[in-house]
Amino acid sequence: MSQTVIASPAIETNGGTLRLPADALLRLDSGAVLAPLEIAYKTYGRLNAERSNAVLVCHALTGDQHAASIHPITGKPGWWSRVIGPGLPLDPDRYFIICTNVVGGCMGSTGPSSLDPATGKPYGLTFPVITIADMVRAQAMLLDALEIETLFAVVGVSMGGMQVLQWATDYPHRLRSVVCIAAAARHSAQNIAFHEVGRQAIMADPDWRGGAYEAHGVRPEKGLAVARMAAHITYLSEAALQRKFGRELQRDGLSWGFDAPDFQVESYLRYQGASFVDRFDANSYLYITRALDYFDLAASHGGVLANAFRRARDVRFCVLSFSSDWLYSTGESRDIVRALNAAGCRASFVEIETDKGHDAIFLDEPVLHSALRGFFESQASRGGLA
Amino acid sequence: MSALREDFKEILRLVRPNTRVLDVGCGEGDLLDLLTREKGVDGQGLEISPSGVAACLAKGIAAVQGDGDRDLDHFPTQAFDYAILSKTLQQMREPRHVLIELMRIADRALVSVPNFGHWRMRWALLTQGRMPETKALPDPWWSTPNIHFCTLRDFTTLCAELGLRIEACAAVSPDQPARSIDPARPIENWRAETALFLLTRERPRPPAPERAATGDLFS
Numbered sequence: 001m002s003q004t005v006i007a008s009p010a011i012e013t014n015g016g017t018l019r020l021p022a023d024a025l026l027r028l029d030s031g032a033v034l035a036p037l038e039i040a041y042k043t044y045g046r047l048n049a050e051r052s053n054a055v056l057v058c059h060a061l062t063g064d065q066h067a068a069s070i071h072p073i074t075g076k077p078g079w080w081s082r083v084i085g086p087g088l089p090l091d092p093d094r095y096f097i098i099c100t101n102v103v104g105g106c107m108g109s110t111g112p113s114s115l116d117p118a119t120g121k122p123y124g125l126t127f128p129v130i131t132i133a134d135m136v137r138a139q140a141m142l143l144d145a146l147e148i149e150t151l152f153a154v155v156g157v158s159m160g161g162m163q164v165l166q167w168a169t170d171y172p173h174r175l176r177s178v179v180c181i182a183a184a185a186r187h188s189a190q191n192i193a194f195h196e197v198g199r200q201a202i203m204a205d206p207d208w209r210g211g212a213y214e215a216h217g218v219r220p221e222k223g224l225a226v227a228r229m230a231a232h233i234t235y236l237s238e239a240a241l242q243r244k245f246g247r248e249l250q251r252d253g254l255s256w257g258f259d260a261p262d263f264q265v266e267s268y269l270r271y272q273g274a275s276f277v278d279r280f281d282a283n284s285y286l287y288i289t290r291a292l293d294y295f296d297l298a299a300s301h302g303g304v305l306a307n308a309f310r311r312a313r314d315v316r317f318c319v320l321s322f323s324s325d326w327l328y329s330t331g332e333s334r335d336i337v338r339a340l341n342a343a344g345c346r347a348s349f350v351e352i353e354t355d356k357g358h359d360a361i362f363l364d365e366p367v368l369h370s371a372l373r374g375f376f377e378s379q380a381s382r383g384g385l386a
Numbered sequence: 387m388s389a390l391r392e393d394f395k396e397i398l399r400l401v402r403p404n405t406r407v408l409d410v411g412c413g414e415g416d417l418l419d420l421l422t423r424e425k426g427v428d429g430q431g432l433e434i435s436p437s438g439v440a441a442c443l444a445k446g447i448a449a450v451q452g453d454g455d456r457d458l459d460h461f462p463t464q465a466f467d468y469a470i471l472s473k474t475l476q477q478m479r480e481p482r483h484v485l486i487e488l489m490r491i492a493d494r495a496l497v498s499v500p501n502f503g504h505w506r507m508r509w510a511l512l513t514q515g516r517m518p519e520t521k522a523l524p525d526p527w528w529s530t531p532n533i534h535f536c537t538l539r540d541f542t543t544l545c546a547e548l549g550l551r552i553e554a555c556a557a558v559s560p561d562q563p564a565r566s567i568d569p570a571r572p573i574e575n576w577r578a579e580t581a582l583f584l585l586t587r588e589r590p591r592p593p594a595p596e597r598a599a600t601g602d603l604f605s
Contacts, residue, residue, distance in 0.1 A: 045596055174564055204468055259474075341457075341461050342461070344462045344465050346430055348448045349449075350440050351437070367436075375446070377446050378445075378447070381446070
């Protein structure tokens with residue numbers, strides 16, 4: 001896996017796309033294999049001489065590798081600019097921070113919009129179903145290519161949190177510490193239900209064309225926007241929505257119709273939906289939500305979550321949840337922590353008090369930031385990192 | 387830390403270096419911080435308040451937000467060398483269960499309990515006929531977090547019942563040097579304000595000889 005076209009990370013690279021050679025197969029949980037494989041990634045900071053300061057950051061469902069730099073499509077700061085940066089808990093002066101676009105994604109890594117070498121056309125629905133473990137396997141291949149054997153930390157939010165748990169299960173020997181934020185060890189019926197609403201919205205859009213929309217020169221933008229709107233509600237708490245919008249109207253008086261949004265919250269959701277379609281692919285949304293729904297870490301370990309972590313006793317864990325997060329609630333994080341304790345793993349856990357819901361991951365949460373800073377500091381001094 | 391709490395000093399003295407320590411009700415992690423720095427222990431805290439846990443994390447102390455009454459059950463057997471329960475037992479809903487769990491999780495437990503048999507308690511109850519409020523236990527009965535008070539003798543009786551061996555015992559208070567005591571002596575049930583016990587599991591049952599002096603002055 002050394003014959004790659006990327007520059008050595010010791011030079012001032014800040015990422016790119018790793019094109020794995022055709023014989024480097026990504027073996028998927030479904031039994032299918034994916035090749036050739038491309039993994040898009042960004043890096044911040046420099047790998048030290050001991051190659052001991054690498055931190056892998058795993059993004060959420062609709063996130064991507066642009067964690068701390070300006071997003072090329074939206075022009076906005078990276079999704080975790082409050083955590084990664086000079087003077088912040090993940091300081092590029094100290095750590096070599098890597099963020100990859102997941103397999104199945106649409107920001108440069110191989111996904112359903114990539115060209116199928118067999119046909120020369122986009123995969124569409126012929127793309128194999130992928131899982132969280134497949135995403136992690138691809139990340140491990142990237143680390144191999146970067147010649148990074150051990151990660152100082154793997155840090156994940158939401159879906160990324162599921163990836164870090166999978167990391168602890170599949171590659172515990174390659175990790176020193178794990179940070180799992182606002183995630184769960186499995187998708188609940190409610191989680192699956194919301195995703196199904198999103199998928200049905202996409203597939204009900206006439207422009208979806210059975211997934212082959214690109215060949216027809218169209219995009220199922222309406223369906224994808226509705227999917228985003230439904231999902232976005234789950235990212236906010238009721239209190240946050242109420243505080244932000246209440247029953248405020250868009251203009252004086254009601255419209256007594258359906259063309260224009262009456263309420264500000266409608267307008268906000270429409271905007272969220274409309275801006276999302278500019279940067280996200282509908283089929284990727286289907287595949288990644290599927291991967292999330294299939295995730296159940298205990299199921300592959302005899303139904304006992306603790307068994308998933310038994311090989312990770314030398315890894316230090318930090319699990320964080322938000323009190324008003326109802327997508328992946330504190331109860332889910334607590335289950336993870338109890339399983340870690342039962343497996344004999346050292347874990348820290350705190351439920352951060354906030355009314356901002358799941359979205360608090362990306363917002364200004366001082367306790368989140370001080371907890372991360374403290375955890376990384378202690379791991380750095382444990383690992384002898386300057 | 388300028389003035390080291392006297393009970394912390396005693397715990398520090400009793401804990402062996404480079405051991406694994408669980409502190410139940412660790413607060414902001416001051417004790418674990420001290421033990422980590424002075425004894426190189428591998429510490430883990432359990433704390434019910436989110437702000438306490440956040441403070442631990444900020445100090446680099448591993449801590450889990452949780453409830454000693456419920457969450458000890460999830461720790462594996464003999465995962466720690468020491469389990470510390472500092473002045474918290476009387477706040478538990480099931481102190482007996484907590485004690486059993488501590489001794490399952492760890493080889494040794496360091497448990498401190500305020501002694502309700504202290505003379506000030508008895509005096510207040512005798513003269514005023516009301517629940518005592520002291521410097522150590524300042525809350526009125528209706529708001530006290532302490533829901534399961536015991537005397538020194540109550541505690542040693544429970545230990546005997548559970549087959550726990552008292553390896554060491556000291557009378558402690560925040561501002562006076564710890565004093566090593568024999569908790570079986572009736573006088574200590576009058577004068578120890580808080581007692582710190584180092585407990586181990588009883589070795590395979592030597593027939594427990596009846597202790598010479600288990601009685602109190604009034605019994």
